[in-house]
Amino acid sequence: MQSVQQAPARRIYTPSAPIWCPGCGDFGVLASLKKSLSDLGIASKDTVIVGGIGCSGSIHNNLECYGIHSLHGRLLPTAVGVKLANPKLTVIAAGGDGDGYAIGVGHFIHTLKRNPSIVYIVMQNGTYGLTKGQPSPTAALGYEGNKDIPFDAVQTALSIFSTTFIARGFSGNQTQLTELLKGALNHANSNKGLGFLEVLSPCVTYNDTYKQWREQVYNLDAEKGYDRTSRPAALTRTMQLLDEGKIPTGLIYEGTTPSLEANTLTQTEPIALQDITSPSNIPRYEELLKDFR
Amino acid sequence: MATQLEQAPNIKTELRNQISIMIGGQGGDGTLTVVNLLGRIFRDYGLNVYDARNVLSRIRGGHADGVIRASCDEIYSTGDEIDTLVAFDEEAVTLVLNDLAPDATIIFDSSKGPLAQGLHRAFTVYEAPLGNMAASALRRNIFKNTIAFAILGRILGFEDEVLVQVLKARYARRGQEALESNLKALNIGLDYATKSIHSSPYKLKRGTNSGKILSTGNEATAFGFLVGGGRFFVGYPITPATDIMEWLAPRLPKFGGVVKQAEDELAVINMGIGAAYAGARVMVATSGPGQSLMTEGVGHAGESEVPIVVVECQRVGPSTGEPTRNEQSDINHIVYGSHGEFPRLVVAPGTASECFKMSADALNLAEKYQLPVFILLDQALCQNSESVQPFDIKAVTIDRGKLLSEESISKIPLYKRYQYSEDGISPRSIPSLEGGQSQVTGNEHNEFGLVSVDKSNRLRMMSKRMKKVELAKSDLPRGNNFGPRDAKIGVIGIGSTYGPIIESMAQLQERGTKVRFHQLRTVFPLLEDDLKEFMQGLEGIFVVENNYQGQLARMIKSVTADNERIVNITKFDGTSFKPIEITNAISSVLSKSSDAASFKLGV
CATH class of the missing domain: 3.40.50.920 (Rossmann fold)
Known part of the structure; x- marks a missing residue:
């Protein structure tokens, strides 16, 4: 198998260099993503990265695989469409918090509900960097005059009963981030459902939160006795941590709910690769004429 | 089951080639059920049928009516005049007073009093307390529609056994109780007719049709999609488009396909784009309000050259307008609606038969030219039923255009998703094909699909995309x-x-x-x-x-x-x-x- 890292014959495009500012948290996400795909031996030809709009949403241009750049906020429905058409693909939706939690929040909620076996990486930085620093849904109170309480996607995901993998990483902790990303990929590729990974990924230009977040992150993976398979326990503990001014990270919750594909697809052969010209369909179509009263 | 039926009185009849019947009342009165029952009988009589439903956008209440016209000859509309009206209230008469033939027959439900004298004109009016008759015999007012159906059957000169059989066919699957109650209601109506109707103006000639089917435009569009290899449908409930999703929902999965109801039309179009990008044949369907939400997505499909079929079932707009009513006022929106410029094709069938064929063909157009194709319908075409020849399944062809296989990609030295080409159409790879890895994007892009704002690239890419419209002309349905x-x-x-x-x-x-x-x-x-x-x-x-x-x-x-x-x-x-x-x-x-x-x- 040919992995994203080691494509030998250059018969495809050369990825673009990232558009990000030096020091941007998104570099950490890109590095983790490359390493995870390589370590897990996921073939480049079977990988689809669905990018959102914003600085982070250009990440699909920076790897050698299949990529589709969606409209602002629409990366999740796009990714779900790809997955349902070909469930054998590794589908990774990647975008920012403005994309996912503001303009696309409706899809976020419904994707959590549906539990498709894809990975969703949100690079969360509390700001709209590409448009020069307006407050995003996760912006702290007071940031650029923000008066809206910040949105917490992990708590939201915990409150939806069909979620199966909820994690938060920090681009300042590459080791943990790569492990979480591998976990999310393994989760999705075992058809268990959505691997949701929010990454605290600071915008060094408009909202440099590295120092603050370094102090606030709290690694639940390292906490003895934390039961990530219990939704009430996860909700209680994360609420406590938030009250203490901490930001919980790690694999916060892991559960089991049938995936969207398990609920939806009626055959294992991907629709996208089906032979739709097969003459064996014709008698079956003719049978349907009987339904016309 | 033994049902004693009295003989109909000796009716003096005039043979007719055609007839138009309206059933009117309040939503929930069962008017459309009567239309459906009549449709089955007319079909069995070898007649051509055209029917239309006029309902309000609410589950119950408000005026609702259905018109069904049957003829020995080909018919294409509900015609000009109504020959027979079943009216469950006075409003059902006043609303169509000027559409009634001068010698029309009215069956009026007089449960709330007789029909106002001024509304009688030269019509033949049979007044019967249909609702009260149903309520006293069967404890439920709703059976008045079957009583009316029985009286109507006598007026139209149908044999009683025909009425029994069609009721049995309709209610067989709904349980013995429903069937028995309806048969009782039928007998009540027949008894009334025996006593009250001594002559009938109508007797329908039998037609010579055999084997015709009844279809709405929506059903035909849905079926055409399936036969054309469509395997991914995503929608959001909206009148008058929902029937397409409803028709596909129990059928498409049997062919391995997916029918997905999404959270809104933004999700619909983008989920469709994702599935189409991955290689499925995709259709989405909506009406004006949903189309407004999809407009950005359709442009995205045009810019990123993703093949997708969008059905627009027009209704009265703008805003919520009149969801159940007919209009053709989204033409500008479909043809011009966009920010920026992108290639699109818009086809408009006029009959159910054309809906079937053009729906299948639209999938070919979308894949061949790698762009969004609109099928422009309107509420009347979507929801009226007509007798048509069975759809020609064997006439459907599938042309996937420049869709690559792994083998064909292996012969390409360096794959470029948006390769400049003479005809503007680039070979298309889909995920999972080795060597076809590429970027697909709504950003202006170079041949690899990577973001570009280079002036000469923009000129070439725009021209490449836009010229596909001109190229497609030879493939588009002529008038x-x-x-x-x-x-x-x-x-x-x-x-x-x-x-x-x-x-x-x-x-x-x-x-x-x-x-x-x-x-x-x-x-x-x-x-x-x-x-x-x-x-x-x-x-x-x-x-x-x-x-x-x-x-x-x-x-x-x-x-x-x-x-x-x-x-x-x-x-x-x-x-x-x-x-x-x-x-x-x-x-x-x-x-x-x-x-x-x-x-x-x-x-």
Whole structure:
């Protein structure tokens, strides 16, 4: 198998260099993503990265695989469409918090509900960097005059009963981030459902939160006795941590709910690769004429 | 099951070729059930059928009616007049008073009192307390529709056994109790008819049709999608498009396909784009409000060259408008709606048969030209049923255009998703094919699909995409022409105006006006050669459409630069044209030698 890292014959495009500012948290996400795909031996030809709009949403241009750049906020429905058409693909939706939690929040909620076996990486930085620093849904109170309480996607995901993998990483902790990303990929590729990974990924230009977040992150993976398979326990503990001014990270919750594909697809052969010209369909179509009263 | 039926009285009958029946009342009165029952009988009688439903956008209450017309001859609309009316309340009479034939028969539910004297005119009125009869015998008012059906059956001269059989067929799957109650209601109606109806004006000739099917445009569109290899449908409930999703939901999964109801039309179009990008044949369907939400997504499909079919079932707009009513006012939106410019194709079938074929063909167009293809429908075409020949399944072909296989990619030295090409169409890879890895994006991009703002690249990419529209012209459905070649008067219309125009042509012919009709089937790009050929030698051209502004006429004028001969006949009261309305409008313009460029019905 040919992995994203080691494509030998250059018969495809050369990825673009990232558009990000030096020091941007998104570099950490890109590095983790490359390493995870390589370590897990996921073939480049079977990988689809669905990018959102914003600085982070250009990440699909920076790897050698299949990529589709969606409209602002629409990366999740796009990714779900790809997955349902070909469930054998590794589908990774990647975008920012403005994309996912503001303009696309409706899809976020419904994707959590549906539990498709894809990975969703949100690079969360509390700001709209590409448009020069307006407050995003996760912006702290007071940031650029923000008066809206910040949105917490992990708590939201915990409150939806069909979620199966909820994690938060920090681009300042590459080791943990790569492990979480591998976990999310393994989760999705075992058809268990959505691997949701929010990454605290600071915008060094408009909202440099590295120092603050370094102090606030709290690694639940390292906490003895934390039961990530219990939704009430996860909700209680994360609420406590938030009250203490901490930001919980790690694999916060892991559960089991049938995936969207398990609920939806009626055959294992991907629709996208089906032979739709097969003459064996014709008698079956003719049978349907009987339904016309 | 033994059902004792009394013999119908000896009825003096007039053999008729055709009849038009309306069942009117409040939503929930079961009016459409009667229409369905009649439809089955007419089909078994070998007659052609056309029916239309007029309901409000609410589950119960409010005036609702259904019209069904049956004929030995080909029919294309509900016609001009109603011969028989079943009215469950007085409103059902007053609303259609002027549409009733002078010698019409009315079956009136007099549970709340007799029909006002002023409404009797020269009609034959049978008054029976249908609701009360049902309530006292069966404890439920709702069975009044079956009582009415029985009386109607006698008036139409159907044999009682035919009525019994059709009830059995309909209620067989709904349990013994439902069937027995309905059979009781039928007998109550027949008893009433035996006592009260001593002559009937109607007896229908049997037709010679066999094997025809009844289909709505929506059902035909859905079926065409399936047969055309469509395997991924995503939608959001919206009148009058929902039937397409409802038809596919139990059937498409049996072919391995997916019918997904999404959270909104933003998700619909983007989920569709994702599935199409991955290689499935995709359709989405909506009406105006949903289309407004999809407009950004359709542009995205155009820019990123993802093949997708979008069905737009027009209804009265804007905003919520009149969700259950007919209009053709989204033509501009479908043809021009966009920020920026992108290639698209817009086809418009006029009959259920065309819906089937053009739906399958739209999938080919989308994949061959790698762009969004609209199928423009309207509420009347979507939801009215008509008798048609069984759909020609074997006539459907599948052409996937420049879709690559792994083998064909292996021969390409360096794959570029948006490779410049002579015809503007680049070979298309889909995920999972080795060597076809690439970027697909709504950003302006270079040949690899990577973001580019290079001026010369922009010029080449825009030209590459836009020229596909011109290229597609040879593949797009040309208009259907009807009527004598030597006619000096022409009519142009799209969608559901097809039927009323065809019937109006015969009426005009009777008045001594020969008419030719060009049923336009490609709305964008307009096939100007096709139009100009039709328009040649005509002295007057009437563009008939259901909207205020004359959107189609304006488009035709813009490509033909013909402002002199074109007269616009528009109707925008929420209902379809009746043939006679078109006939009268054309006659009045011609007789006045008026140079009015537009004729707005009812204004």
